[in-house]
Amino acid sequence: MAKKVLIIDDDEDMCEEMAEILKDRGYYVSMAFDGLEGKRLIEKYDYDILLLDLKIPGLNGFDILKSTKERKTKLKVLILTGRPLIKKLGQREENNDEDKQEDTLKLADGVINKPFDVETVLGKVKELIGET
Numbered sequence: 001m002a003k004k005v006l007i008i009d010d011d012e013d014m015c016e017e018m019a020e021i022l023k024d025r026g027y028y029v030s031m032a033f034d035g036l037e038g039k040r041l042i043e044k045y046d047y048d049i050l051l052l053d054l055k056i057p058g059l060n061g062f063d064i065l066k067s068t069k070e071r072k073t074k075l076k077v078l079i080l081t082g083r084p085l086i087k088k089l090g091q092r093e094e095n096n097d098e099d100k101q102e103d104t105l106k107l108a109d110g111v112i113n114k115p116f117d118v119e120t121v122l123g124k125v126k127e128l129i130g131e132t
Contacts, residue, residue, distance in 0.1 A: 002028040003129050004046065008038035008064065009053035009080065018051065021118055022125075035059025042068055042075070048129045049076040051121070052108075062104045069107040076128040079105070080121070082114040 005027045007015045012033055019029040030045070032038035036058035042050070050068065054061035065077055105111070110124050125131075 002026055003048040003131070004028045004030070005049050005051065005125070006030045006032070006038065006041055006045075006047045007051045008032045008035065008056060008061070009051070010034060010056045011053070018118075018121070021122070025122070027125075035061070035064055039064055039067065042072065046072075047075055049078060049125055051078050051080055051125075054079060054081045062101050065107055066104050076109045077107070078121070078124055078128060079108045079111040080114060080116060081111065 003026075005019075005022050007018055007029065008031075009015050010033050015031045015033065019031055022029045030041055030047070032041055034057045038052075038056070039059055041047075042064070052061050052064060061079065061081070065079070068075055068077060109128050112121055112124060
C-alpha cells in the first residue's frame with residue numbers, strides 16, 4: 001500500500017513539484033496551501049508523514065506541529081523551512097514567543113532548510129517512515 005504524504009506550504013509551485021516527485025516514487029500525496037486546510041486534512045485522513053512549512057497563512061506551522069503531535073502521535077513531521085533556526089548567542093530572553101516556538105520545533109521528527117536538495121528530502125522521508 002502506498003505511503004501517504006501531506007504537504008502544507010503556501011508555495012504552490014514547490015508543493016506541486018514535490019508532489020509530482022513523490023507520486024513518481026509511488027507515494028499518495030495531498031496538498032494544502034494554508035494552515036487551516038492542512039489541519040482539516042490531518043484531522044480527516046491518516047497520513048504517514050507531513051511535510052510542513054512554518055510560515056503559512058491561516059494557522060502557522062508551529063500551531064499545526066503542536067496540535068498534530070498531541071493528536072496523531074504516530075504521524076511523522078518533517079519541517080521544510082526558509083526560517084533561520086539557529087539563535088545567536090546571548091539573545092535569549094526568558095519566556096518569549098521565539099523560545100516557545102523553538103520548544104515546539106523540538107516536536108518535529110526532522111528539519112530541512114530551504115532551499116533544499118530534493119534527494120535530501122526524499123532520503124529523510126524514507127528514513128522517517130521506515131523505508132529503506
